[in-house]
Amino acid sequence: MNGMANTAIALLTSNSIRGVLAVLAPEFERQSGYTLRISYDPAQVMLRRIAAGETADAAILGSGAIDTLAAEGRIDVGTRRTLARCGVGLAVRAGAPRPDVSTVDALKKALLDTRSIIYTSEGASGIHFTRVIEELGIADAIQAKAHRQTGGLVAERLVSGEVELAVQQIPELLAVDGVELVGPLPEPLQTRSVTTAGIFSGAQQRAGAQAFIDFLRTPEAAEVFRRLGHEPA
Numbered sequence: 001m002n003g004m005a006n007t008a009i010a011l012l013t014s015n016s017i018r019g020v021l022a023v024l025a026p027e028f029e030r031q032s033g034y035t036l037r038i039s040y041d042p043a044q045v046m047l048r049r050i051a052a053g054e055t056a057d058a059a060i061l062g063s064g065a066i067d068t069l070a071a072e073g074r075i076d077v078g079t080r081r082t083l084a085r086c087g088v089g090l091a092v093r094a095g096a097p098r099p100d101v102s103t104v105d106a107l108k109k110a111l112l113d114t115r116s117i118i119y120t121s122e123g124a125s126g127i128h129f130t131r132v133i134e135e136l137g138i139a140d141a142i143q144a145k146a147h148r149q150t151g152g153l154v155a156e157r158l159v160s161g162e163v164e165l166a167v168q169q170i171p172e173l174l175a176v177d178g179v180e181l182v183g184p185l186p187e188p189l190q191t192r193s194v195t196t197a198g199i200f201s202g203a204q205q206r207a208g209a210q211a212f213i214d215f216l217r218t219p220e221a222a223e224v225f226r227r228l229g230h231e232p233a
Contacts, residue, residue: 009208010056011038012046015123015151016086017060017195019175019228020221028215034208042123042151050074055200058209062124063194075198081213083195084230088125089170090182093158098182099165107186108136110165118147118154119167128191129167135189155179169193170229181229195230 013021018040025036039056041049043065050059050069059066059075060083069075090101090110099110111117111133120126126148133139147163155166155176165182166173173181184190197213199206215221222232 007033007205007208008035008037009058009205009212011036011058011060011209011212012050012054012056013038013040013060014043014046014062014065014195015040015153015172015175016062016169016193017083017171018153019171020084020225020230022175023224023228024216024221028212032208032211032215034205034211036212040151042120044122045151055202057203057205058197058199058213060195060197063196066196066198070198073201076201077198079197079199079210079213081197081217082233083197083213083216084225084232085192085194086169086171086230087184087190087192088128088167089173089184089229091155091158091166091168091173091176091179092164092182093161094178094180096164096180098180101183102186104136104186104188107189108138111136111142112138114145114165116145116147116163117142117165117167118149118157118163120151120154121148122150123168124191124193125168125172132185132189174229192231 043061070077100106101110119129133142153176154168155173157163158166159178199209225232
């Protein structure tokens with residue numbers, strides 16, 4: 001214990017790390033005596049919240065968002081730490097047929113064949129997927145049967161039976177029980193998001209925020225990142 005029991009660390013983060021934090025946050029709280037107050041949103045939504053005046057002790061977002069906040073002086077650039085990388089994948093409801101998405105042509109066929117699909121409108125994966133279907137020349141066909149939501153875990157809509165196929169960053173798909181990962185986007189169409197942490201310049205619990213970021217970079221934490229679909233830094 002560090003003598004700071006019942007002291008809350010405010011954290012703003014994207015959904016890509018939700019599954020990891022579900023495992024690691026309670027362990028950090030148990031070991032440190034701090035508590036974590038975590039708020040999730042897609043990076044673009046989080047940037048708007050921060051621009052409107054919201055702040056916290058630390059943020060865990062894509063590297064571009066953290067760099068933007070550092071350039072604005074909101075994040076202390078000296079605290080910037082890369083945690084992990086992850087790619088975009090596709091998932092189906094557990095037990096459902098799993099289409100071949102191993103090549104560009106196979107992915108195109110799978111997307112055209114599916115009756116319904118979901119992806120985010122503002123998350124990094126959804127923005128990238130929009131570019132992918134445009135590049136494949138199938139944007140109109142896919143958008144006609146697509147469901148979109150601002151953020152959150154889109155694979156939850158697989159479990160409820162609302163859609164057949166979900167596209168999101170792989171850790172976000174794996175964070176939902178009752179779904180199966182079909183596979184990553186084929187390499188020519190893949191992108192990898194870099195999950196990065198930083199401490200706000202006006203952090204109230206700077207020491208606690210630093211302790212948590214350090215905890216997320218331990219070998220034990222790296223194993224959790226890896227198990228849940230990330231490539232640890």
